[in-house]
Amino acid sequence: MSGPLTTAIVGSLPKPSWLAEPEKLWSEWKLTGETLVEGKQDALRAAVQEQERRGLDIICDGEQTRQHFVTTFIEHLSGVDFTQRETVRIRDRYDASVPTVVGAVSREKPVFVDDATFLRSQTDKPIKWALPGPMTMVDTLYDRHYRSREKLAWEFARILNQEARELEAAGVDIVQFDEPAFNVFHDEVRDWGVAALERAAEGLHAQTAVHICYGYGIKANNDWKATLGAEWRQYEHSFPLLQRSSLDIVSLEGHHSHVPMELIELIRGKKVMLGAIDVASHDVETPEEVAATLRNALEFVDAENLIPSTNCGMAPLPRSVAQGKLSALSAGAALLREEMATARG
Structure with missing residues (x-):
């Protein structure tokens, strides 16, 4: 993972239509039993x-083995009842029917380790695995047991750390925690969110990343973005805290967003996984557009620490669009690498 402009995507890719209904979150599986495995x-x-x-x-798994980046992990935990459902406000943006915490939460066995082991067997390149972050897990549930978002987050952080250590042992090079909730609940991020995240990443030798975005390219998220004004400065709250944290990599939304690029200065010294691909549009970026987004970031992060990426996951996109965006990402990074090599002479 050395050298400038090492490319990666945030997480999800569209699933094939024979596995699940395409262009849809929480899509039902079309297979069952061993055939599904x-x-x-x-x-x-x-x-x-x-x-x-x-x-x-x-390389990542494209989240092909899970229905959703948060709930699939939670499904495997005890203390959560998926038959008792309540409607809650997710990320303070849209209502969703979610399961209920009815008792002490615990992880009886590894959740993704077999899948990560299989991913490791499929490539010689470095691999990255994404887990939901503690705060985002809390925000995707109704809690009838702890009655405290902070207490529940610390329990999830402990469980996530168990999983992350076993993923590392399975050969995962980067463990990524997805925390879109960090762009919404700024007081909680300050009071306990970053601390809980560090607990989830405690003791890992693998690199650790936190992904904070403005959400999938779905209507609820797009409508919310339209209310945020000419400049999106939410990262201003979390970045100074993350700069002082133990996390190695910070993943953020860049291309076609209203995030001022200079906010990257607030995480100087960290690796920056910069979204140079818009996941809320079916238009495939040109390599030149990708290179331009990355070039603008180089004033605030060294090329060796810049990881060109996507703004968020691409699960809701058509497969052909997502594949075109993968090509654009790597071609744009290559374009800028060539430009930098020419400048060095």
């Missing part, structure tokens, strides 16, 4: 091949 592995293998074929440097 085999189908998930086939989809994961295809996602790896697609990333490699299109020139990505760090």
Whole structure:
């Protein structure tokens, strides 16, 4: 993972239509039993091949084996009842029917380790695995037991750390925690959010990343973005805290957003996974557009610490669009690498 402009995507890729209904979050599986297990592995293998074929440097699973980036992990925990559902406000933006915490939460066995082991067997390149962050997990549930977002977050942080250590042992090079809630609950981020995140990452030798975005390219998120004004400065709250944290990499939304690029200065010294691909549009970026977004960031982060990426996951996009965006990402990074090499003479 050395050298300038090492490319990776945030996480999800569209699933094949034979596995789940395309262009939809929380899409139901079309297979069952052993056929589903085999189908998930086939989809994961295809996602790896697609990333490699299109020139990505760090490979992920494309989240092919899970329905949703948060709830699939929670499904495997005890203390959460998926039959008792309540409607809650997710990320303070939209209502969703969610499961209920009814008792002490715990992890009876590893959740993603078998899938990560399979991913490791499919590529010689560095691999990255995403887990939901503690605050975002709390925000995706109704809590009838702890009755405290902070207490529940600390329990989840402990559980996530168990999982992360086993993912590392399975050969994962980067463990990424997804915390879109960090762009909404700024007081909680300051009071306990970053501390809980550090607990989830405690003791890892693998690199650790936190991904904070403005959400998938779905209507509820797009409508929210339209209310944020000419400049999106939410990162101003979390970045100074993350700059002082133990996390190695900070992942943020860049391309076609209203995030002022100079906010990256607030995480100087960290690796920056910069979104140079817009996941809320079906338009495929040109390599030149990607290179321009990355070039603008180089004033605030060294090229060796800049990881060109996507703004968020691409699960809701058509597969052909997502594949085109993968190619654009790697081609744009290559364009800028060539430009930098020419400038060095």
